């Protein structure tokens with residue numbers, strides 16, 4: 001077996017007791033080290049069953065599953081928990097246990113001493129963006145949905161397993177939180193380079209998160225297993241095309257990251273700036289608006305000429321709230337942000353929320369045109385399919401690598 005293969009399913013089937021038809025039938029796939037493989041398909045097609053057979057929460061009826069070359073049936077449950085982290089909707093946290101106890105569960109099973117567990121819990125809370133002093137002793141019900149999800153990810157990472165199974169991990173959160181959690185998770189993955197199997201029935205999420213996507217049909221039959229780019233450009237059959245659904249061009253926006261596009265600059269002012277000076281600037285420069293920022297250069301509001309009256313003496317609360325996106329957000333996220341505020345621009349911010357630049361609607365449109373052209377040249381047969389794309393930090397991928405000829 002190639003060194004590169006982390007998980008393999010070899011002719012795996014599962015028939016539940018008392019059922020006439022198998023829930024999963026004869027599935028074979030290999031998953032490489034460091035990639036995120038997304039299983040996507042209609043409700044009830046067998047995604048969860050397929051995934052749970054990898055960590056033996058469900059035993060296959062036939063076939064073989066290997067983890068880093070070893071048959072999973074040869075690994076004892078403790079060994080499996082150490083090597084495979086598992087995240088489900090809303091984190092699947094035990095409601096009567098504190099955040100720290102939830103996160104420390106697998107290390108405790110592995111016999112770590114108390115000090116090591118405590119240190120690991122704090123390290124993981126930091127990693128997922130929750131302040132340990134504030135969150136360590138809370139119960140799950142004292143957390144928001146997004147926070148519970150972060151704790152769920154921390155718990156799955158506790159023993160630093162090379163593999164993570166994630167079953168609709170962001171499914172129960174509202175769209176904004178979901179987008180944020182997705183971006184955070186991609187940022188973590190750049191650092192951690194885990195091998196991840198990710199189940200969703202949201203195709204947009206699959207495109208955003210996946211190094212490769214397996215589109216599953218009934219009984220987990222693999223209809224296509226390919227990179228997001230190839231799936232969108234060349235669906236294997238009518239069913240896959242239908243599943244991708246209308247608006248494939250719009251979905252292409254999920255393939256490119258905000259960070260892959262050159263930004264524009266805004267004229268930044270603090271709320272202390274006088275409205276008269278801002279009006280003068282707008283008049284002289286022809287800019288459509290200035291951007292107010294706080295003392296840390298975190299964006300606040302867009303202020304245009306119509307928001308200003310010279311007699312006002314402060315910019316406090318003036319203008320429309322400026323939507324922000326991170327460099328690892330997709331162009332689709334950026335477009336959504338622009339449409340929400342109706343201002344045709346999204347402010348790009350760093351991890352600390354500080355201003356980095358502005359992505360305007362015109363640059364976005366240009367990027368879409370470029371992507372269409374790339375797609376057209378691929379249709380002309382310039383590009384050849386390469387079934388396996390080595391994992392690469394997705395946010396670092398340059399446009400030409402993401403969408404160009406391979």
Ligand SMILES: Nc1ncnc2c1ncn2[C@@H]1O[C@H](COP(=O)(O)OP(=O)(O)OP(=O)(O)O)[C@@H](O)[C@H]1O
Pocket residue numbers: 016017019023041042043044045046047048049050201
């Ligand atoms: N314990 C069980 N006993 C009998 N049938 C089951 C059991 N668990 C799942 N099934 C059936 O197996 C099939 C696949 O279920 P599974 O949960 O794997 O699908 P899924 O694609 O993950 O669905 P969803 O997207 O709705 O979560 C379904 O028809 C389901 O009803």
